[in-house]
Amino acid sequence: MAVDPAVLAQRAVDSMLLRPPAIGIVPKPGGVGVVGMPVYMWTATGPETYGPNVASASAGAVTVTATARVAKIVWAMGDGTTVTCTSPGTPYRAEFGKSPSPDCGHSYRSPGKFHVTATSTWAIDWTGGGQSGQLTEVRSSAVDIAVGEVQVVGQ
Secondary structure: OOOOHHHHHHHHHHHOOOOOOOEEEEOOOOOEEEOOOEEEEEEOOOOOOOOOEEEEEEEOOEEEEEEEEEEEEEEEOOOOOEEEEOOOEOOOOHHHOOOOOOOOEEEOOOOEEEEEEEEEEEEEEEEEOOEEEEEEEEEEEEEEEEEEOOOOOOO
16 A cells, blocks of 8 residues: 555654744733833744754655744734734844834734734645645744833823
8 A cells, every 4th residue: 555645744744843932022921011112022933933843754665754834923912903924023122122123013002901812824845755745734822911001290
């Protein structure tokens, strides 16, 4: 009986540990951001959170190798907007001040508590047994953040 390389590809993918985004966000959960200030979003980068993640599966003389990489992360910001990032994002550093994120950011227009969900789409290329193809896996994680307004008191 012939071995189906696509079945081996799925077996290789199933052996991978493909995690949801390891969310980094400023304002940090537990802190309070400010309306109109830049929000930075990012994920940790590694084989399990961003790729590349490589695995192989064999049956008989056929070996299939699959390579998974995050193609995009869609951030549902909890205020009705989504932000699609095709990079892992840039972790915020104090010297950035009020500058917006260069590659993965947002700004809230009103105060509130927001449930932020990050959904990574893993694009998986496989080859072996004289065939090749692509598979997709999706993983999500979430955090809650708060955004307030700055009140100016007295003059």
